Every structure is written in C-alpha cells, then in structure tokens.
Amino acid sequence: MSVDLQSLSLKELKQLQKDVATAIQTFEERQKQETLQELEAIAKKRGFSLSELTAAIGKRRKPVAPKYAHPDNPELTWTGRGRQPRWVSEALAGGRKLDEFLIAS
Structure with a gap:
C-alpha cells in the first residue's frame, strides 16, 4: 500500500494518524489474546491453569534485613x-x- 502523503490535507493526515493508531492498538490486542490462549494451552497441557502459574510469581521471597x-x-x-x-x-x-x-x- 502506497499513500502519497504530500497530496493529503492536514485533516486527512490527522485522520490517517488516528486510523493508524487504532490499527496498531487493535493489532497489539489481537496478538496479546493469541499469546494468552497459547500460554493457557501450554499450562493446561502440563496440568496447570495459567492463574496458578501467575499466582506463584507473587510468592517470591521477601527482602532480607541486613546482617x-x-x-x-x-x-x-x-x-x-x-x-x-x-x-x-x-x-x-x-x-x-x-x-x-x-x-x-
């Protein structure tokens, strides 16, 4: 796709900018959903739920006081x-x- 940006008006350029930002956000959300589904499938295959695995992250060691x-x-x-x-x-x-x-x- 090739767009001649020089021929567009300021209004058209701003609309194009909004459209591109929306397209990027939609693409990123779609990628996140696909990745989440893949991770859930991997966790299920290994006998866990994704929430079980992510809850384990919060159980890290607390900082130790200096001795x-x-x-x-x-x-x-x-x-x-x-x-x-x-x-x-x-x-x-x-x-x-x-x-x-x-x-x-």
Missing part, C-alpha cells in the same frame, strides 16, 4: 547472603573477623 554493616559507613550493608561485597572481602583479607561487622539487634 552486617561497614563500620565507617553504615549505609554499606550486607545480608550475609550471596556474594560478599568488596568491603567485606577486603576486611576479611586484612585479618578482621566477620562478627565485627554484625548489626546489633
């Missing part, structure tokens, strides 16, 4: 989980003990 803090900058904290921050590993390499950085409860 250790930098002695000079209390804004630098670590929960004790995952990779040690640089300030912790440098302090341990310097001979300090991890217990020295415990946050008092």
